[in-house]
Amino acid sequence: MSPVEVPTSFRASPRWWHDADGAAWLDALPSLVEAAARRWDLEIDGRPSHGSNALVVPVRRAGEPFALRLTPPGDGVAAEVAALRFWAGRGTVQLEDADVDAGVTLLERLDATRSLASLPLDDAVRHLARLMRRLAVPAPASARSTGDVVRDRLPELTADWERLGQPFERRALDAARDAGAGLTTPAADVAVDGDLHHEQVLAGTREPWLAVDPVLLRGDVEYDLARILWTRLDEMADDDVPRHVRTVVEVADLEPERAHAWVLFRTVDYWLWGLAHGLTEDPVRCARIVTLLAG
Incomplete structure (x- = not known):
């Protein structure tokens, strides 16, 4: 079996720029693939692909x-394996x-070229809402609580907001804090x-759409x-944002006020995280969501 060639684009990812352990892991990848192929009796069937971390x-x-x-x-690997074993293919790879x-990990093969990002927004949002509800089975007590x-x-x-120089109006912070108080x-x-x-969420054959890399919470x-909003916010007109929230609430059978509170809390939380980590585009998206939903 010929050694797998690690894509140059994967090696060039900023994820590895200041990570000596990561660079060593990249160098070891061909031997790791070969060892897994021997252990599980596998044959390479095409060129490798990658995301930011895999x-x-x-x-x-x-x-x-x-x-x-x-x-x-x-630790993330063990957590992901536990999540996949828990859902056991119900809505997940x-x-x-x-x-x-x-x-x-050895996984069911999905179509990595087709994700919900390739669908029109209205269709994709409905698929995600249905998947949210499909995954909502009784949770293990060991899972971290929302x-x-x-x-x-x-x-x-508040401390992060102060440390970052009060980067947005206090009323947005207060709205998130008020929302979060009801979510504990x-x-x-x-x-x-x-x-x-x-x-x-990738296209599959066993089910039309299946989630990958799940993070199990309860x-x-x-x-x-x-996250459903900010990941494709640039494709949405202002009126689309509350409309998509309503669609998810209806299709996934959610509580409207609680859904609104979670959007505010998570968006402001991510806004602060993004600013702290030098992001430039996502904080602008977060500001837009908060303005549209909180005024």
């Missing part, structure tokens, strides 16, 4: 197509095998994918509605 190699075993996914080892210590996310973050919002105790105790958006289904 290399995906198309493979076959006994003629059946799979995807070999490799990420830097760490199916996990076939995993080597958590090596950061390697209420804990708010409780951990709420006391830090979840209204539900169901499973939630804490990283669900258009590019994280609590309010409304938790990540804001």
Whole structure:
């Protein structure tokens, strides 16, 4: 078997610029692929692709197509494997095998060239809303609560706003704090994918659309509605933003006021995070969402 060639574009990602361990992991990728292929009796079936943090190699075993996914080892790998095992293919990509210590998973093969980002917005938003509800099964007690996310973050919002030089009006901060105060105790105790958006849902054959890289939380289904907005906000007219919120609320059977509160809290939280990490475009998107929904 010829060694897998790591794409130049993956090596050039800013993710690795100041990460010596990451650079060493990139160098080790061909041998990691070879070891996984021997262990699981796999044949390479095409050229690798990548996102910002993972290399995906198309493979076959006994003629059946799979995807070999490799990420830097760490706690995130174990959490993702646990999430995939929990949902067991219900609305998510199916996990076939995993080597958590090596950061390697063997997955059902999906169409990496077709995500919900390729669909018209109205269609994509409805698919995401249906998937939110499909994933909302009784959650394991070990999963982190959406209420804990708010409780951990709420006391830090004002300090971050001050540290960043009060980068937006105080009323936006206050609106987020007021919204968050009502979210510390979840209204539900169901499973939630804490990283669900258009590019994280790929076309499949077993089901038309399946989520990848899920983050398992428990609590309010409304938790990540804001991300559905900001990831394709540039395609939305002003009137579209509240309209898409209403669509998700209706299709996913959400509580309107709670959905609105989650959008405000998560958007302001991400706004501050983005400014702290040097983002330039997403903070502008966050400002627009808050202006449209909070005035």
